[in-house]
Amino acid sequence: MGNLTGMAVRRQDVLAWMEELQRVYAENRDRLTELDSAIGDADHGTNMDRGFSALKTELAANVPADIRAVLQTVATVLIRTVGGAAGPLYGTFFLRASAACAGKPQLEDAEIVTMFRAGVDGLQARGKAVAGDKTMLDVLLPAMSAMGEKLEQGGTLAEILAAGAAAAEKGMLDTIPMQARKGRASYLGPRSIGHQDPGATSAWLLLKAAAATLVSSPNWT
Amino acid sequence: MIGLVIVSHSARLAEGVCELAEQVAQGRVRLAAAGGAADPEHPIGTDAFKVQQAIESVYSEDGVLVLTDLGSAVLSAETALEFLEEDKRGHVKLCSAPLVEGAVAAASQAAAGASMEEILREVEAALAVARPVAAESSQERLVTLTNALGLHARPAAKLIRIARRFQALVTIENVTHAAARSKPLASTAFSAWARGRDIDYGYGRTDPMRARLSRNWRCLLRGDAATRTNRPNSPNSPESPCHRPPES
Numbered sequence: 217m218g219n220l221t222g223m224a225v226r227r228q229d230v231l232a233w234m235e236e237l238q239r240v241y242a243e244n245r246d247r248l249t250e251l252d253s254a255i256g257d258a259d260h261g262t263n264m265d266r267g268f269s270a271l272k273t274e275l276a277a278n279v280p281a282d283i284r285a286v287l288q289t290v291a292t293v294l295i296r297t298v299g300g301a302a303g304p305l306y307g308t309f310f311l312r313a314s315a316a317c318a319g320k321p322q323l324e325d326a327e328i329v330t331m332f333r334a335g336v337d338g339l340q341a342r343g344k345a346v347a348g349d350k351t352m353l354d355v356l357l358p359a360m361s362a363m364g365e366k367l368e369q370g371g372t373l374a375e376i377l378a379a380g381a382a383a384a385e386k387g388m389l390d391t392i393p394m395q396a397r398k399g400r401a402s403y404l405g406p407r408s409i410g411h412q413d414p415g416a417t418s419a420w421l422l423l424k425a426a427a428a429t430l431v432s433s434p435n436w437t
Numbered sequence: 438m439i440g441l442v443i444v445s446h447s448a449r450l451a452e453g454v455c456e457l458a459e460q461v462a463q464g465r466v467r468l469a470a471a472g473g474a475a476d477p478e479h480p481i482g483t484d485a486f487k488v489q490q491a492i493e494s495v496y497s498e499d500g501v502l503v504l505t506d507l508g509s510a511v512l513s514a515e516t517a518l519e520f521l522e523e524d525k526r527g528h529v530k531l532c533s534a535p536l537v538e539g540a541v542a543a544a545s546q547a548a549a550g551a552s553m554e555e556i557l558r559e560v561e562a563a564l565a566v567a568r569p570v571a572a573e574s575s576q577e578r579l580v581t582l583t584n585a586l587g588l589h590a591r592p593a594a595k596l597i598r599i600a601r602r603f604q605a606l607v608t609i610e611n612v613t614h615a616a617a618r619s620k621p622l623a624s625t626a627f628s629a630w631a632r633g634r635d636i637d638y639g640y641g642r643t644d645p646m647r648a649r650l651s652r653n654w655r656c657l658l659r660g661d662a663a664t665r666t667n668r669p670n671s672p673n674s675p676e677s678p679c680h681r682p683p684e685s
Contacts, residue, residue, distance in 0.1 A: 262479075266476065266479065270476075292486075295484065295485045295486065295513075295516060296474075296475040296476075296484055296486060297474070297475060297476050298482075299474040299476070299479060299481065299482025299483070299484075299509075300482060300509050301508060301509035301512055303474075303482070303483075303484075303485075303509070303512075303513070304483075304485055304509065304512035304513050304515070304516040305512065307485070307516060308516060308519075311519070342512060342515060342516065343512070399508065400508060
């Protein structure tokens, strides 16, 4: 055995995250669709489930060479299969996240935070929403702040991701009293108030699954 | 040659809009449909890769205009740009004009030789509430439409091609319908102009242009020529808006 040079997330951990997401979106398919039927077009659950089921099939057939390639495959499959706004939005998230992993066989804690931030920046640029619009960003932006803060405090990856998931859950609940200003829900105006945003909910599931699966393992060289 | 990409959640809608735009494009515009999602069991949706392929299929440095239907089609089109090579991206423009009117207006303008900038301006003008022609800088004539079919899509496209030969801003207005607003010419491409309705038109610039414009125009508005000239097997020259000797 060589020298312990720190802790890092490897390709297999990212694959475990994707597997968990497939399970979680299948499990929450009806819940997400129900939320979407209140203020959208009642397809978010089926769309996410379809996308991640297609991803499972793709990853079973071809295992990409590294983390960057895994995330690139995720982006491609979601863009192709999710349909609706969630396809290009989550697709862009994973595309930018993958670009942040270029040339890295494994990711250290700070690099995981950088990867998430790149993804969220891309998603925000694509959707052009801001905080308070009642979208995924009301989950992702506070989660990024919480993760950045925990990283600065010297937290472990588990603590960083747990802080992100906790902020995400709060952000998701905070969308309930908001009036939608982006996407189809915005057509409803004040009638969108009182409903939890389906996109915010799927974004919370994304971070919750990351906290449950992305672990830093000892990195021997 | 300008390219036009139609993005819709429905494959059939995208193809239908292309079919319609083809009526005025007359082989002078490259058209491509990018409709529907990749999953055959859930075909309604948009697919950024399909949009990218459509853009590539009609691409030239003259430019590609991408028109989209509903919300997420715009997101897919923007995502598609990300997959294009850097040097191509600058030649591709997205436009949120109404799909049918925008496509027909853009195809008409492109077929008439307009540049990408001019097309964007026209298509966006078709969207906006048109401003009335300033009286002091323009002249107006009142013409009665006698064509049995009115000024429908194909003769309107022909009219646009003629008008573009002159450096004049041409607007037309249906004066019978009090509510009808004065519109830039491109946006008339899909208005139904019924027989016997009076239309008013204004134009500016120099006399020779005005005379020629007036003559061609009147011929179009009066004539069966307008509906015949665009038929592929017409015995009349397809390039001439008039198959009769022009009026003096």
